[in-house]
Amino acid sequence: MDHVLTKASLGKGPPPGGDGPGQGAYTACPGAGHRSSPFRRGLLAWVRAFPFLAPSLFGVSVFLLLPVILIFVLSLLQWNLLSPPKFVGFQNFATIFEQDGAGHSLLVTAYYVLLAIPLQTVLSLGMAVMLNRKLPGMGVYRVLFVVPFMATPVALAVVWNWIFDPKFGFANQLIGYFGIPAQNWLGSYKLAMPVLAAVQIWQWVGYNMLFFLAGLQGIPPELLESAAIDGAGQWQRFRRVTVPLLRPTMLFVLVTTVIGSFQVFDTVYVLTDGGPGTSTQVLNLSIYQTAFTDFRIGEASAMSVVLFVVVLIFTFIQFTYFRRRTVYEYV
Amino acid sequence: MLSVARPLKLAIFYGVLTLAAAAFILPYVLTAFASLKPIDEIFSQPAWRLPSSLYLHNYANALNNYGFLKALENTILVTCALTVGQVTFGILAAYAFARMRFPGRDGLFWVYLLTLMIPNAVTLIPLFTIMRYAHLLNTYWAIFLPYALGVPYSIFLMRQFFLSIPQQLLDAARIDGCSELGVLRRVMLPLSRPVIVTATLIAFVFGWNNFLWPLIVTNSTNKYVLTIAIAEVAGGYGTRWDVVLTGGMIALIPLLILFAVFQRQIIRSVQLTGSVK
Numbered sequence: 001m002d003h004v005l006t007k008a009s010l011g012k013g014p015p016p017g018g019d020g021p022g023q024g025a026y027t028a029c030p031g032a033g034h035r036s037s038p039f040r041r042g043l044l045a046w047v048r049a050f051p052f053l054a055p056s057l058f059g060v061s062v063f064l065l066l067p068v069i070l071i072f073v074l075s076l077l078q079w080n081l082l083s084p085p086k087f088v089g090f091q092n093f094a095t096i097f098e099q100d101g102a103g104h105s106l107l108v109t110a111y112y113v114l115l116a117i118p119l120q121t122v123l124s125l126g127m128a129v130m131l132n133r134k135l136p137g138m139g140v141y142r143v144l145f146v147v148p149f150m151a152t153p154v155a156l157a158v159v160w161n162w163i164f165d166p167k168f169g170f171a172n173q174l175i176g177y178f179g180i181p182a183q184n185w186l187g188s189y190k191l192a193m194p195v196l197a198a199v200q201i202w203q204w205v206g207y208n209m210l211f212f213l214a215g216l217q218g219i220p221p222e223l224l225e226s227a228a229i230d231g232a233g234q235w236q237r238f239r240r241v242t243v244p245l246l247r248p249t250m251l252f253v254l255v256t257t258v259i260g261s262f263q264v265f266d267t268v269y270v271l272t273d274g275g276p277g278t279s280t281q282v283l284n285l286s287i288y289q290t291a292f293t294d295f296r297i298g299e300a301s302a303m304s305v306v307l308f309v310v311v312l313i314f315t316f317i318q319f320t321y322f323r324r325r326t327v328y329e330y331v
Numbered sequence: 332m333l334s335v336a337r338p339l340k341l342a343i344f345y346g347v348l349t350l351a352a353a354a355f356i357l358p359y360v361l362t363a364f365a366s367l368k369p370i371d372e373i374f375s376q377p378a379w380r381l382p383s384s385l386y387l388h389n390y391a392n393a394l395n396n397y398g399f400l401k402a403l404e405n406t407i408l409v410t411c412a413l414t415v416g417q418v419t420f421g422i423l424a425a426y427a428f429a430r431m432r433f434p435g436r437d438g439l440f441w442v443y444l445l446t447l448m449i450p451n452a453v454t455l456i457p458l459f460t461i462m463r464y465a466h467l468l469n470t471y472w473a474i475f476l477p478y479a480l481g482v483p484y485s486i487f488l489m490r491q492f493f494l495s496i497p498q499q500l501l502d503a504a505r506i507d508g509c510s511e512l513g514v515l516r517r518v519m520l521p522l523s524r525p526v527i528v529t530a531t532l533i534a535f536v537f538g539w540n541n542f543l544w545p546l547i548v549t550n551s552t553n554k555y556v557l558t559i560a561i562a563e564v565a566g567g568y569g570t571r572w573d574v575v576l577t578g579g580m581i582a583l584i585p586l587l588i589l590f591a592v593f594q595r596q597i598i599r600s601v602q603l604t605g606s607v608k
Binding site: 042045048049051053055056058060062063064065066068070074081127130131133135137141143144145146147148150151152153154155156157158159160161162163165168169170173202206207210211213214259263265266269270284287288292300301304305307308311315 | 341348351354358361374379416426432433449451456457458459463479481511539540542543547557558561562565566572578579582587590594597
């Protein structure tokens with residue numbers, strides 16, 4: 001995996017050798033005539049680079065690497081932030097599944113992902129295909145589709161809260177216009193989760209469309225033309241030429257959106273706060289409540305570890321894909 | 332490529348697109364309308380009715396009586412600090428990784444890349460304990476510091492761009508007696524404007540929209556950022572839609588302006604991040 005990563009992302013680095021001591025060269029050839037200089041040169045190079053690196057080195061180690069170590073340590077403790085922490089081993093992992101409904105939260109989160117992601121992916125692909133036609137006005141539509149993704153999720157969540165308000169909301173005004181009886185959207189066990197998924201789709205579909213649009217524009221027109229000459233219809237060309245060539249984009253979009261959706265918090269917190277009952281109690285909400293309203297840091301950290309593992313599985317899929325693509329490029 | 336078929340087909344095509352565009356724009360329009368209506372009008376009229384007059388009282392009310400002015404100031408302060416830090420320190424690190432030679436460089440960069448795998452949600456509890464240990468809870472520092480010292484993602488983005496700048500240009504500047512920092516400032520930065528704009532936008536939007544982290548580390552109203560202030564009003568007793576929706580607009584308007592000004596750049600940078608990731 002490391003080899004692949006190096007190839008894929010470090011490939012464009014400056015060529016080894018040259019004037020300075022390349023990191024490989026400086027230990028590899030000690031007998032090159034300047035016995036003491038490689039070490040001193042390396043040290044000098046570090047002295048020069050260090051001021052550039054120092055802030056980010058501090059940031060990465062204290063705010064990223066240390067937390068990863070800490071989350072595992074904290075997950076083994078019983079700690080309410082006030083009394084001294086107590087080591088309890090893996091007991092927290094049993095507690096969160098037996099008493100805190102972590103399994104339920106995991107299922108709820110998976111349900112959310114399953115409702116939102118497939119539909120969102122298909123819609124964003126469809127929108128990209130429509131906008132990829134060379135017709136006037138496509139640029140304007142593209143801008144309009146993309147507007148939501150930058151906007152503050154919390155601010156949009158209160159907007160949706162108002163739109164789905166059972167008494168005064170636009171949603172009921174709209175369906176009332178077509179003669180459908182008013183719904184208690186966010187207070188309904190059946191509808192709350194689909195509404196959350198719809199909000200997610202609305203916010204991110206345009207953003208993901210951009211990736212498909214870029215992918216579509218990367219498809220050589222000759223391929224589609226030759227398929228047309230061979231007698232393939234519009235649907236067949238899409239199905240047999242476009243979709244297979246978009247597979248890398250598809251995987252990128254799927255993996256990144258799945259990873260993001262497993263961490264959903266803002267909209268759920270504002271729109272349902274896990275309700276009605278625990279029907280929208282996603283994992284990240286459970287983590288927040290356990291840590292910062294119940295002050296059970298150990299249990300909340302154990303849940304975070306579970307979330308971490310789930311996300312890592314999907315990240316691993318992404319990296320496996322990178323390996324395949326690298327191999328493909330080198331064949 | 333695709334044949335432009337009969338006018339009817341074209342009309343349906345544009346109809347579908349326009350309907351979709353309306354669905355994307357409508358929530359903003361309805362909210363903007365509501366923020367300009369007195370509360371009884373919000374409750375009594377259909378949401379799509381135009382406001383009867385230009386009623387700006389909601390904005391004054393939200394800003395002055397519901398803490399949104401302070402929250403707006405806090406958000407601007409914290410977001411600017413986060414952005415300036417993240418971009419400045421990111422540029423320095425990206426330059427070191429792209430154009431300086433020192434032993435262990437690629438290994439260290441690989442560690443930075445690995446941290447991209449760490450989900451944000453997982454780091455929040457440990458970060459909270461770190462901030463608590465440092466006695467920084469409920470300060471501005473706590474809100475922006477974890478994201479202001481160079482974030483691997485933006486370092487990665489800028490490094491890739493820096494690598495595309497011809498080495499000869501930098502060497503020429505060095506021969507002319509430029510220091511390493513001089514080369515960065517006088518040669519690299521002027522040539523890298525697109526990626527720096529991209530990194531700045533990403534940092535700014537992230538800082539502006541951030542919710543869960545400020546929710547965890549702040550607990551007094553004078554440190555609230557806009558997202559917290561909005562959630563606070565929305566979660567309060569009997570929802571004041573006039574205040575809540577106006578608060579939402581206060582958070583959204585700056586981003587919409589930003590989007591209007593930079594939309595070309597933003598769309599291009601999204602596609603750029605898709606191709607490097």
